[in-house]
Amino acid sequence: MNNQYDFIIAGAGCAGMSLLLRLASDPFFSSKKILVLDSDDKTVNDRTWCFWEKDPDIFEPIVHHQWNELDFFSNHFSTVLDIAPYKYKMIRGIDFYAYVKNAIAAAPNIEWRKASIKKPLKHTTQNLAGVELTDGTLIYASFVFSSILFEPIQTAPSDYHFLQHFTGWEIETASPCFNPGKAVFMDFRVGQEQGTTFMYVLPTSTTKALVEYTLFTEQLLPDEAYEKALRNYIGSELQIQDYTIVHREKGIIPMTTHNFPRYQDNHIYIGIAGGEAKASSGYAFKSIQKRTAAIVKALKEGRSLAINKSFSEKKGHLYDAVLLHVLHYKKMPGDLIFASIFKGNKASSVLSFLDNESDVLTDLKIMSSVPTRIFLPAALQEIVSQGKR
Incomplete structure (x- = not known):
């Protein structure tokens, strides 16, 4: 049994399999030995992912359904959201898993092993990363891409x-x-x-x-x-x-505003374990696609994978923290917040804002849709808190 690879993908969920498909689709990686580890066969329709995007990406062939219009209802404001140029899309878990597994079926350089991981091996020789399986087996690679939360999230007192x-x-x-x-x-x-x-x-x-x-x-x-x-x-x-x-x-x-580590030595954390779930909405599919595409690009160009958050991501993290601050301290109910935002702005602008893709003018317009007396003090407190996190 081979115990050394170029890449280990620890966890075959959305992030792990998205990265796997991007690697398998690029001839540059055809000579790289890739191991996928998961305790499940991924044969059950266990979840549904929904997301919005302007242009088709690699999973377009398995989009189960899509919508051009969305209804928004609340007791404060209701409307039909014209989301152009976005489309709101749905992918079923069973289709996602089958599509990726079929794509790698004939790849001699990719091995799928049904196994449970006990823990990452954080300190290895020869600049390698590794994992220990529950049966005691040790496996090494140049990089381990992990979407597994091995320990409960330990939030700081200032985190929400x-x-x-x-x-x-x-x-x-x-x-x-x-x-x-x-x-x-x-x-x-x-x-x-x-x-x-x-x-x-x-x-x-x-x-x-x-x-x-x-x-x-x-x-x-x-x-x-x-x-x-x-x-x-x-x-x-x-x-x-x-x-x-x-x-x-x-x-x-x-x-959560918890600052998830993106990397530790040659361990690269992806998916929820890498902080890809949007703290203000829970959406993760699109951010996972952006991150896995960036990882593949960096690997091809020989650049470091110690990729820190971009300015837009840091900006989005601050906005998320402000919203969670307001909700945590019950300064304004969530239904009224979302109603105010959608009432005062184009739906496409709100979606770009939620995806951390909006420009500063759009940000300011959206922020002006909610009461300044509530959100400005919260923003100032979070700017100070983020400096301490």
């Missing part, structure tokens, strides 16, 4: 640590109930007593849609609370009584 937690049902109705050309991006017309709470409705046909109950809070709810909220929303708001649940999914994504 929210969770985006959700339960989704894909439902199918006997008669047409949905418009597959339009999705509900956020519907805040549900109880806000737990914190920032909303529904997604993502129709993929006239009779099928993913309905998801999502919260941005610091504590989880009992399982039955998510189920009850979904039943109530489908029955009362969507006015659907006769339906079948064809798929269920649930998840928890950290929304």
Whole structure:
């Protein structure tokens, strides 16, 4: 059994498999020995990724559905969001895994090993990185790309640590109930007593849609609370009584100002472990694609992989911290914040802002949409706090 490689990809989730596909698609890496380690075969439809983008990327062939218009609902403001030039896209986990596995099936330089990793080996000889498997096996490589959180997130006293937690049902109705050309991006017309709470409705046909109950809070709810909220929303708001649940999914994504390390020696952290989940929204798919593309480019050019955050990423981190500050101290409810932002700005500008791609003038316009008396003091406090983190 070979125990030395050029690259080890530790964890075959979104980040690991995105990096794997980018490496496998480039002839430059055809001579590199790549090992993928994961404890799962990735044969189950365990999650759904949604994201917005202007131009197609490498996963365009498996986009399950996309929308040009999105509904936004709240008790303060509601509208149809024209998101051009963006499209809102959905990729199913099962399609994602199968697509990448099929792409590497004939690659002699790539090995997939079903195994559990006990810990990273942080100090190795000959400038190598490594991992220790739970059976005691030690494996080394020039670089280890890890999306695994080996230890719980240790937040500093000045950090905020929210969770985006959700339960989704894909439902199918006997008669047409949905418009597959339009999705509900956020519907805040549900109880806000737990914190920032909303529904997604993502129709993929006239009779099928993913309905998801999502919260941005610091504590989880009992399982039955998510189920009850979904039943109530489908029955009362969507006015659907006769339906079948064809798929269920649930998840928890950290929304935190914690400063995740991007690298340590030749260990490169990617995905959530590398801080790719947007702290103000939980979205991670697009940032993962940007990061993995940057890693591949740096490898090809022989540049260091000790890539720190760009100015736009640091700027976005500050904006995220300000929002979490306001939510943590309950200075303004989340549904009103998002309603104010979407009411006062073009939808495409808000999406670029959420992706850390907006210019300073757009940033200023969006920030002026929310009360200065609340957000300016929060921003000043976070500027000081970030200097101490």
